[in-house]
Amino acid sequence: LPQRVLTGRHVIVTSGPTHEPIDSVRYIANRSSGAQGSAIAAALRDLGARVSFVTGPAEVPPPEGVEVIPVETAREMREAVEDALPADAAVMAAAVADWHVVNARQGKIKKDGSGALPDLQFAENPDILAWISRLPQGRPGLVVGFAAETDHVLENATAKRARKGCDWILANDVSPATGIMGGTENAVTLISAEGAESWPRLSKAEVARRLAARLADALNARNNP
Numbered sequence: 001l002p003q004r005v006l007t008g009r010h011v012i013v014t015s016g017p018t019h020e021p022i023d024s025v026r027y028i029a030n031r032s033s034g035a036q037g038s039a040i041a042a043a044l045r046d047l048g049a050r051v052s053f054v055t056g057p058a059e060v061p062p063p064e065g066v067e068v069i070p071v072e073t074a075r076e077m078r079e080a081v082e083d084a085l086p087a088d089a090a091v092m093a094a095a096v097a098d099w100h101v102v103n104a105r106q107g108k109i110k111k112d113g114s115g116a117l118p119d120l121q122f123a124e125n126p127d128i129l130a131w132i133s134r135l136p137q138g139r140p141g142l143v144v145g146f147a148a149e150t151d152h153v154l155e156n157a158t159a160k161r162a163r164k165g166c167d168w169i170l171a172n173d174v175s176p177a178t179g180i181m182g183g184t185e186n187a188v189t190l191i192s193a194e195g196a197e198s199w200p201r202l203s204k205a206e207v208a209r210r211l212a213a214r215l216a217d218a219l220n221a222r223n224n225p
């Protein structure tokens, strides 16, 4: 059994897609199985952490032994994360929709036979990672984001780390040739203030275990220098 090096720590994990309603039966979403987020929550739990698992409607079930906070939209996800604070660390693995429909309708938008198209108006969703990274008070000591990129992975992810203000970015190459999207494996590069470190292609469970172990090292190094 792994040492329970995160006992007494609270970690918030976001996972899955968000669903942004168009009407009562339709929504906009990103493709996300929730597999990597669930694996991360399980790995943190295995190291003894108390995990608040804020999840959109994912395909993969949440792990046992974590507090599951189900949400639908990005706005609900941000509020659930805020309600779960304070935390020692936050791992934002959700594939959050960038926009929501402002004029979402109650009931179902009908085709009226005239060929008229629905006039959807969009507004930007809160960026939960950028928001938590820049909290003036109560910012978790370690904030981790993901960057799913299809090209210039390192440059884009490094820029994303600076733009979001998070401590670490786990960058992965999701170009179709990698087969990572929806698959069981992941190939990531961990980007921190110290630089970039590429991990070999691993199962999502192994990526999660490595991340949880690194996170425990970082938190424990800070508290016992």
Ligand code: C5P
Residues within 6 Å of the ligand: 014, 074, 092, 093, 094, 095, 096, 097, 098, 125, 126, 127, 128, 129, 130, 144, 145, 146, 147, 148
């Ligand atoms: O901006 P982009 O979606 O590429 O950034 C990905 C990272 O930001 C992920 O960690 C994701 O969970 C997080 N994110 C967020 N809220 C958003 C958009 C992305 O937390 N609205």
